[in-house]
Amino acid sequence: MKTKNYILKEIESSDIKNIHKGLSDPEITKYYDVHYPTLEETKEQMKWYKSLKDEGTGIWWGIFGIEDNVFRGACGFNGLDKKHRKAEIGLWLLKEYWGNGILKEMMPKLFEIGFSDLGLNRIEGYVVTENLKCKSALEKINFKYEGTMRECEIIDGKPISVDIYAILKTDLN
Ligand SMILES: CC(C)(COP(=O)(O)OP(=O)(O)OC[C@H]1O[C@@H](n2cnc3c(N)ncnc32)[C@H](O)[C@@H]1OP(=O)(O)O)[C@@H](O)C(=O)NCCC(=O)NCCS
Numbered sequence: 001m002k003t004k005n006y007i008l009k010e011i012e013s014s015d016i017k018n019i020h021k022g023l024s025d026p027e028i029t030k031y032y033d034v035h036y037p038t039l040e041e042t043k044e045q046m047k048w049y050k051s052l053k054d055e056g057t058g059i060w061w062g063i064f065g066i067e068d069n070v071f072r073g074a075c076g077f078n079g080l081d082k083k084h085r086k087a088e089i090g091l092w093l094l095k096e097y098w099g100n101g102i103l104k105e106m107m108p109k110l111f112e113i114g115f116s117d118l119g120l121n122r123i124e125g126y127v128v129t130e131n132l133k134c135k136s137a138l139e140k141i142n143f144k145y146e147g148t149m150r151e152c153e154i155i156d157g158k159p160i161s162v163d164i165y166a167i168l169k170t171d172l173n
Contacts, residue, residue, distance in 0.1 A: 001061070003109045006102065008061035011049045011074065015062050016042055018071040021094060028092050031128035033155055052078055058087060063106060072097045075106055077114060077123075086122040087114065107141045115169045125165040138165045142172065 001008040011019070020042040022028050029035040036042040052058035060076030073093030080087040089110060093102055114120045125143055127134050139145065143165040151159035 001109065001113065002066060003105050005066055005105060006072065007064050007066050007069075008075070008109070009064055010053075011046075011060050011062050011076075013046050013050070015071075016046050018062060019045055019074065021071075022073060022092055025095060027095055031131040031134070032092075033153065052076075052080075056080070056082075060090070063093070063102065072102060075110060077110075077118065079124075080118065084122075085120050086124060087118065087120055088124050088126060089114070090125075103137050104141065111167070111172060115172070121169050123167050127163045127165060129161040129163050135163065135165070141167075143167045144171070 016039060020036060020039050023032075023034060023036045023042065023045060024038075026035065034045065036045060049060050052060065058076060058078035058080045060074055060078070062074055063072040064070060065072060071094070073091065075089075075091035077087040077089055091103060091106060091110075111123065114123050125134075125138055127138065129148060135145075144167065146164045146166055149162045149164065152162050153160040
């Protein structure tokens with residue numbers, strides 16, 4: 001699966017160093033409920049990617065440059081609900097690749113995979129309310145803001161509010 005500049009490769013255990021590089025960076029995990037300082041701890045995340053596949057509840061890919069085959073970040077679907085044809089979408093990039101339009105290039109491909117290959121009707125994005133960059137990105141690519149779950153999580157003792165964004169297959173018509 002390719003876009004103009006990138007190729008998606010399903011995440012495997014051999015990607016652990018790439019995943020660690022991303023999810024050990026506090027600026028990347030700032031609005032996430034996961035953070036893996038060590039390679040050993042990153043094994044937890046690799047188990048999660050495998051469980052998605054084994055349980056049929058999602059799939060995540062590494063994003064690599066078509067020309068240089070260098071890892072840029074990861075994206076995918078989880079919480080796949082086949083009965084209600086919906087799933088949660090996610091994407092993160094290594095800091096050195098922020099601001100280059102990668103999210104904008106990847107999302108249409110993820111919509112195509114989600115609405116066609118996975119047969120979804122609805123794709124959801126759960127975004128911590130303070131993550132303004134992500135929210136402005138989602139609004140620019142047709143995601144609709146549907147509401148805020150106020151203080152629905154406690155992270156490091158602090159109440160966190162989460163916004164719900166969603167895009168429907170019909171929104172792309
Ligand atoms: C959020 C993230 C994926 C953005 O990816 P990106 O490839 O840098 O985004 P793009 O270059 O495609 O920009 C898309 C839009 O995002 C927003 N955006 C990107 N960088 C921004 C910045 N530094 N400040 C404010 N808005 C920004 C803008 O709306 C931008 O649209 P524009 O270029 O028309 O202004 C990246 O910063 C990241 O990995 N963050 C950490 C993980 C995370 O928060 N993931 C949630 C994903 S929504």
